[in-house]
Amino acid sequence: MQPEQKLDTILKSDFGKFFIVEVEKLIRLIKLPVPPIRSTTHTLIYLTDGEAVMTIGSETYKIFKNECLVVPAGQVYSFSNVDENHGYLCNFHNDIIIGKFGKNELLKDFEFLRVWGNPRISLDKQTSKFVRRLLKRILLDYSENGLMNLDIIQSYFIALLCELNRVYKPVSVSTQTNAVGITNRFRELLVDRIKTSHRVTDYASELNITPNHLNKAVRKITGKSPTKWIDEAIVLEAKVLLYQSSLSISEIATEVGLLDASYFSRLFKKQEGITPLAFRKMIETS
Incomplete structure (x- = not known):
């Protein structure tokens, strides 16, 4: 069976708008290395264990347990390592944020979704606990229902982004x-x-x-x-x-x-x- 066919078992029909998978399952199903490709939607990776290395734009980033990497829509990324890790990967369109419970202005609050934002987000112990619970809840609903309960997924997902935003640190701390x-x-x-x-x-x-x-x-x-x-x-x-x-x-x-x-x-x-x-x-x- 080809990797694409196996992916169909964990990705729903509307995966172009949103999907969430466990990192360790996805890595086993895709062919590495992944050469440079341009992201048309946002991608968020959160690790509960291990490490991950990814090139985003012209920079290479490594994250560990309780850290996130964000690839904004429009950015070029690639990765080659078969890393030993566990966690979650979300791929999402802006519509997931600005639907029933969000507005266009909300996107401006999340600097990490801009191509110039800081892709790496380190979480403290308490925030990691909240983020892990939110991702687990979103994965459960998505696995069982896809986006049939979009209101539930959207509300939890916005809460997730707000938690990340609370600990986010910009690339530049310049006063200029x-x-x-x-x-x-x-x-x-x-x-x-x-x-x-x-x-x-x-x-x-x-x-x-x-x-x-x-x-x-x-x-x-x-x-x-x-x-x-x-x-x-x-x-x-x-x-x-x-x-x-x-x-x-x-x-x-x-x-x-x-x-x-x-x-x-x-x-x-x-x-x-x-x-x-x-x-x-x-x-x-x-």
Whole structure:
């Protein structure tokens, strides 16, 4: 039996909107490694034991017992390790939050659901106890009824996010709030515009600031220049296409907005240490 067929036994028909599974069961059913893919919904992993390693964007994160990792919708992620762990994995659309008991404004309260938020959330003992109970309750109802009792799942799930939000710590504790705001907006724009906008001036214009102002703000908060962020985003997008499509290398270069395939290959190798073609072969043989 193929992994996809086995997954059908734990995922309900409306899994594109929401699903929750035990991590240890899911890991046994999927083929590793998982090359870079773009998340179209939010993913939340909470560990009750063990550890997990995942690359989100251009950074690699490791979490342990009583910690969460969140992959916001629109972000690129991958993982390769067969980690020994236990816990829960939730995949959810915004509709689960803004349905009967929530409003659009509620999404703004959860910074960890933004592409610039901190993906790692460490929980204290008491919060872990609450979170574990909520996840266990949600899993029970989902396993038995899918989303038939959506009101129940939504109310528990919003409570879960609020518990996580209470212990969430932002990536930057800088008092330079203007620089933080500029950097966050820049990173959100990257997700939407990376296939068409590759110049710092494009993003500075969109943000109504000078390129120099953008450069200083992003460097101050992240330690990397806007150009470095742009190059990394181009390569991330290319890695997704190398895995998910059969496009040629030159076609992928065009797809990410680079008409010069040679330049694209040089940029990719500079970032990854191997050519796009070698990366694709590595995926195919893994």
